[in-house]
Amino acid sequence: MPKKVTGVIKLQIPAGKATPAPPVGPALGQHGVNIMAFVKDYNERTASQVGLIIPVEITVFEDRSFTFVTKTPPTAVLIKKAIGLETASPTPNTKKVGTLPRDKVREIAELKMPDLNATTLEAAMKMIEGTARSMGVEIAE
Amino acid sequence: MPWGVNSGARSAIYWSTTVDGSDSDRARDAEAFFYQLGAAGLEWEDGVLVDTPFADIPMAPARPFVRAYFPDDETWPERHQALKTRFEDTVIFKRLRAEDWENSWKQYYVPIPVGDWMIMPAWCPDSPVAPARTVWLDPGMAFGTGTHPTTRMCLQAVVSRIDPDSRVMDLGSGSGVLAIAAAKAGASEVVAVEPDPVAVAVLLENLERNQVTSRVTVVPGTLQDVDASHPFDLIVANLITEIIVAEWPRLLGYVTPKSQVILSGIVEERLPEVKQVLERHRGVITQETHQEGWVVLEVSPR
Numbered sequence A: 001m002p003k004k005v006t007g008v009i010k011l012q013i014p015a016g017k018a019t020p021a022p023p024v025g026p027a028l029g030q031h032g033v034n035i036m037a038f039v040k041d042y043n044e045r046t047a048s049q050v051g052l053i054i055p056v057e058i059t060v061f062e063d064r065s066f067t068f069v070t071k072t073p074p075t076a077v078l079i080k081k082a083i084g085l086e087t088a089s090p091t092p093n094t095k096k097v098g099t100l101p102r103d104k105v106r107e108i109a110e111l112k113m114p115d116l117n118a119t120t121l122e123a124a125m126k127m128i129e130g131t132a133r134s135m136g137v138e139i140a141e
Numbered sequence B: 001m002p003w004g005v006n007s008g009a010r011s012a013i014y015w016s017t018t019v020d021g022s023d024s025d026r027a028r029d030a031e032a033f034f035y036q037l038g039a040a041g042l043e044w045e046d047g048v049l050v051d052t053p054f055a056d057i058p059m060a061p062a063r064p065f066v067r068a069y070f071p072d073d074e075t076w077p078e079r080h081q082a083l084k085t086r087f088e089d090t091v092i093f094k095r096l097r098a099e100d101w102e103n104s105w106k107q108y109y110v111p112i113p114v115g116d117w118m119i120m121p122a123w124c125p126d127s128p129v130a131p132a133r134t135v136w137l138d139p140g141m142a143f144g145t146g147t148h149p150t151t152r153m154c155l156q157a158v159v160s161r162i163d164p165d166s167r168v169m170d171l172g173s174g175s176g177v178l179a180i181a182a183a184k185a186g187a188s189e190v191v192a193v194e195p196d197p198v199a200v201a202v203l204l205e206n207l208e209r210n211q212v213t214s215r216v217t218v219v220p221g222t223l224q225d226v227d228a229s230h231p232f233d234l235i236v237a238n239l240i241t242e243i244i245v246a247e248w249p250r251l252l253g254y255v256t257p258k259s260q261v262i263l264s265g266i267v268e269e270r271l272p273e274v275k276q277v278l279e280r281h282r283g284v285i286t287q288e289t290h291q292e293g294w295v296v297l298e299v300s301p302r
Helices: A024-029 A035-049 A075-083 A102-115 A121-134 B024-036 B076-090 B101-108 B149-161 B177-184 B197-209 B241-254 B268-280
Strands: A003-014 A053-061 A066-070 A098-101 A137-140 B012-020 B042-045 B055-057 B065-071 B091-098 B112-114 B117-121 B134-137 B167-171 B189-193 B216-219 B232-238 B255-267 B283-291 B294-301
Touching: A003 A024, A024 A035, A024 B091, A024 B101, A035 A053, A035 A066, A035 B101, A075 A098, A075 A102, A075 A121, A075 B024, A098 A102, A102 A121, A102 A137, A121 A137, A121 B024, B012 B024, B012 B076, B024 B042, B024 B065, B024 B076, B065 B076, B076 B091, B112 B149, B117 B149, B134 B177, B134 B197, B149 B177, B149 B232, B149 B255, B149 B283, B149 B294, B167 B177, B167 B241, B177 B189, B177 B197, B177 B216, B177 B232, B197 B216, B232 B241, B241 B255, B241 B268, B255 B268, B268 B283, B268 B294
Parallel strands: A003 B055, A098 A137, B117 B134, B167 B189, B167 B232, B189 B216, B232 B255
Antiparallel strands: A003 A053, A003 B042, A053 A066, B012 B065, B012 B091, B042 B065, B112 B117, B255 B294, B283 B294
């Protein structure tokens, strides 16, 4: 079947636990996508990663059929998981809420590498550190 | 809204909150901040093109943004203030009435007449034409919902070409719409070939729904997985230009000089590529139909 793309929807939703509630419903509904078909398939494909939020890119074609690919979890989510952090700092400049060891930065950078706009691991690590700082998380040497 | 769509069932109000993402630091900050405020998920756009299979014409990416949805309840004023303070004039708030999301998309699907046939949404049992000329589909991830001009053009070509006892191959069956129509039009045997396991599941459901399971054989795979020892009278291939061009020479192993082949999924811009390969490999075009930028070719192998 030939395809003209009429929409690309990018979401971050809990692995294995997507529901038709926002953001899924409003984002997909306006494109006429069968929301339950998406939810069912997304949950099936991400069942093994429950507990993480997974980005997904959904392509909608002109006959309203769709396809999707899942990506690596967002950096902020991985940082929180790595150091057992509940919430990031509301004032990251003044109030620090945790410390992320350098080897964890590397680990996250390696995992995120395929989805980051970075050519070297060092560049990817810099991006991870930037996100950590914006959350009030310090980097330990 | 017809067809049992109940839009009032879980009415709720949300605030869609969109932060301009053209600055990537701000986008990352918004992402983290939304989660901190308790967002269950995000919608975002980074302006990077998505590499999509089957897309002959990809879409330009939208302006970057990060968006979350928060319920309009007693917690909203505090969130609202925090968001305004953090993002100032780069954040846009929009009040939104939630619909019954599970069903609201169905309004986009209506019965589609194709000649004297009908393609009906699975949730509409009563067709205005005879069941023998109706294909019921539950559209999901599988391609072929009848809203696409190539599906309609192919369906018309298929049902007009079928004699009783025809052996038919539907290459790239998707939702199964063409295989079902072929079986209902009187084909003695239909082989539906589909490599995508998700589509195969939808296809099997649709065969059952239309009570044609016994006359349609599903081959989960590609042309190479189809037994070539019995030629087909009619082959319909509603695919994309690349695959048609690549598979045409191989398709000749499944036909006789009397067979008809329907090639579809060709955008007008790429028609010359298909014609070139047909000329080189024994393909004579007997009919050429254009609709909304798409072309269907009926071809006789010589």
